[in-house]
Amino acid sequence: MSVFKNHKISVSQLLGVIPEALLSKLSSTTKVDYYAKVLHGKKMFYLLLYGILENEKLSQRTLEDTFNDYLFKTLFDLDKSETIRRSSISKRLSKIDSDYFKQIYQCVYQRFNDAYPNKGLEEHHLVHVDSSMVSEASGKLLKGIDHRNGKKSVKYSIAFDGLLPCHSEVFTKPKYASEDIALPEAILNHVKQETHHQNIYVIDRGLQSTRTMKSFSGDSVSFIVRAKENRKHVELQSLMNQNQDLDLGELTLIKDSKVNLYTGKAIKNKKGNIHHRQELVETPFRLIVAKSKTDHTKEFWLITNDFELSAKEIAQAYRRRWDIEVFFRFIKQELNVSHLVSLNKNGIEVMLYMTLIVAMLILIYKKANKIGYKTAKRRFKMELRNLAIAMIVVVCEGNLDHFET
Numbered sequence: 001m002s003v004f005k006n007h008k009i010s011v012s013q014l015l016g017v018i019p020e021a022l023l024s025k026l027s028s029t030t031k032v033d034y035y036a037k038v039l040h041g042k043k044m045f046y047l048l049l050y051g052i053l054e055n056e057k058l059s060q061r062t063l064e065d066t067f068n069d070y071l072f073k074t075l076f077d078l079d080k081s082e083t084i085r086r087s088s089i090s091k092r093l094s095k096i097d098s099d100y101f102k103q104i105y106q107c108v109y110q111r112f113n114d115a116y117p118n119k120g121l122e123e124h125h126l127v128h129v130d131s132s133m134v135s136e137a138s139g140k141l142l143k144g145i146d147h148r149n150g151k152k153s154v155k156y157s158i159a160f161d162g163l164l165p166c167h168s169e170v171f172t173k174p175k176y177a178s179e180d181i182a183l184p185e186a187i188l189n190h191v192k193q194e195t196h197h198q199n200i201y202v203i204d205r206g207l208q209s210t211r212t213m214k215s216f217s218g219d220s221v222s223f224i225v226r227a228k229e230n231r232k233h234v235e236l237q238s239l240m241n242q243n244q245d246l247d248l249g250e251l252t253l254i255k256d257s258k259v260n261l262y263t264g265k266a267i268k269n270k271k272g273n274i275h276h277r278q279e280l281v282e283t284p285f286r287l288i289v290a291k292s293k294t295d296h297t298k299e300f301w302l303i304t305n306d307f308e309l310s311a312k313e314i315a316q317a318y319r320r321r322w323d324i325e326v327f328f329r330f331i332k333q334e335l336n337v338s339h340l341v342s343l344n345k346n347g348i349e350v351m352l353y354m355t356l357i358v359a360m361l362i363l364i365y366k367k368a369n370k371i372g373y374k375t376a377k378r379r380f381k382m383e384l385r386n387l388a389i390a391m392i393v394v395v396c397e398g399n400l401d402h403f404e405t
Contacts, residue, residue, distance in 0.1 A: 004379060009368040011383035014361050017111050018104065032100035038082055039092045041100050043067075046076040047089075048354040053381055058341050060086045060093075075388035093347030101353040106193075108357055109164055112364050116163060124222070124309075126317055127166060127190070128202045128324040129183055131157040134338050141343050145177045153177075154340070154348055157186040158356075159201075160324040164363060165356045166190065170349045179206030184215075191221055200224060200306065202321045210263035214283045217305045224318050227301040233259040233287060234280060239307075248290050248315040251300060255289035256311045261303070288314055331359050334377050 023042045027033050032041030039047075047067050055062045064086045066072050073080050133153040136144070144152030155176050159167035167190035169182070176182040187201050200222045207225055216223050237258040246253045265279040285303050288311050292298040302318055309317075331337040337355050342348055366376035 004369070004383075007369040007379075009365060011365070011380055012387055014365060017108060017361075018357075022104070022107060026100050026103055030097045030100040030103070032097040034097075036092070036096075038084055039088060039096075041096070043076075043078060044092060044096060044350075045101065045104065045354070046078070047072075048351070049358060050075070050384075052335060052355060052358045053377075053384060057336055057339055059339075060089045060341060063089050063341075071385075071388045071392070074392050075384070090342070090347075093342040093350055094344040095346065096350060098346050098349040098353065101350050101357075105168075105353045105357050108360055109166055112164055112360055113161070113166070116364065116367060125161065125197065125199045126202055126320060127159050127161055127199045128321045129157065129159045129187055130204060130321075130324050130328070131155050131179060131182055131186075131206065132328050132332070132337075134340060136340055136343065141340070143172045143345060145172065145174055154345075155182055156337070156352060157182050158324070158328075159186060159190050160327050162320065162323050163367065164360050165327065167193070168352055168356060170345065170352055172345050172348075180209040180212060183207045184209075184212045187216075187221065187223075188219070191219070198222075200317060202317055204321060210261045210281050213261070213285060213303065213305065214281055217283055217285075222304070222306050224302055224304045224306070224314055226318060227287075227303045229299050229301050231287075231301055231303075232262045232278070235259050235287075236284060239286070245310070245312060248312050249319070250293055251290035251315055252293055253288070253290050253311050253315075254299075255287065257287050258284050258307070259287045261285055290315055327359075330373050331355060334362075334373060335359060 020042075023045060027041045030041070032044075047063060050072050051058050051063050051066045054066065064084060067082075067084050067089075070080065072078075073082075133145070133155050135147065135151045135153045137151060141152040141154070144154055146152055155171040157169045157171065158165050167186065169186045169189065171182050176185075183203060183206055191197065191199075201216075201224070203223060203225045205226050205228065208228060213223065213225065235257045239256040239258060240253075244253065244256070260280050260282060262278045263281050265277050267277050285305055286307055288302040288304070290300045290302070290311075292300075300315070300318070302314060304314055306314065335355050335358060337352070340348060341351050362373075362376050362380055365380050366373060369376070369379075371379070
């Protein structure tokens with residue numbers, strides 16, 4: 001039971017979502033324990049889970065201290081005599097099977113999604129997709145997206161369903177600096193996981209490629225994208241009518257049309273130089289233009305391949321993309337995802353999956369107990385520590401003189 005009497009769900013209940021049986025099963029079906037003497041997959045999972053929660057700035061040194069701590073070992077029923085060093089953690093993160101952590105992440109997401117369905121619209125599931133970059137000195141991060149300031153970056157592209165992160169990708173190759181490449185890949189990989197979905201993918205200005213929008217329509221992927229203002233197009237049909245509701249909340253509708261968009265086609269001239277020629281794409285899209293009620297100079301151009309929803313529903317769907325901005329801020333400020341514990345891509349993927357698992361635990365704790373992000377994280381840590389202390393008291397039979405460090 002939670003130490004906070006008005007809470008509906010406790011930390012011990014949430015940890016029960018990740019049963020020992022699941023961890024043991026995945027240990028046998030993945031390669032996570034190949035060549036591992038001490039840091040088996042299950043131990044690494046518990047170590048990273050506890051380390052992310054307990055440390056404001058996680059590092060391989062703090063993970064070493066955490067593993068060697070009696071409180072941690074008692075909480076997760078580990079061998080008290082085992083110890084590890086930082087170098088072992090570094091090596092293990094670089095080689096451990098990241099698919100083990102990915103499958104745990106997917107399982108935890110599915111269990112929470114079943115228990116707390118979070119539909120954005122009555123018949124559709126809004127999925128907001130965006131990216132965040134984490135930079136490090138180029139001498140440390142050998143594989144990454146180059147910057148002129150001597151740094152390299154890792155790009156995290158995450159799909160967020162309004163409550164939980166439902167998909168994630170780690171990109172280190174230079175071509176993924178473009179959101180027109182990174183976001184479609186993240187979206188299509190998520191689509192593969194959900195065969196009969198009714199998702200509508202909501203994207204900010206990062207994605208502008210008409211070819212990508214055309215391919216989305218061909219693959220029956222519904223989307224809403226904020227386009228650049230005054231995007232070149234040909235109007236095929238106005239969808240406005242006399243009964244049209246022009247009030248979109250904070251916006252006023254000024255255009256709702258069926259359109260064709262232009263795209264740039266690469267042309268090589270006789271000298272071998274490449275230039276781009278504007279070419280009309282015949283796939284029809286819907287263009288919604290709305291003006292801010294508070295700033296009449298500000299317009300929002302939204303492009304979608306959905307012709308069934310009202311203009312107001314589409315505008316509201318885009319407006320809710322702020323949810324993913326809040327989520328990114330939460331994992332950066334509270335779970336320190338901007339700090340790279342491992343500089344190896346495999347280790348970075350492991351850390352991202354573990355950060356998202358911890359984030360889901362805290363987000364469900366927050367939602368169920370109706371508290372804020374920071375309060376949820378603080379109380380989660382307090383409950384976890386109290387749970388460990390209670391277990392130590394039981395082990396010591398109430399006599400703390402038997403406590404061994």
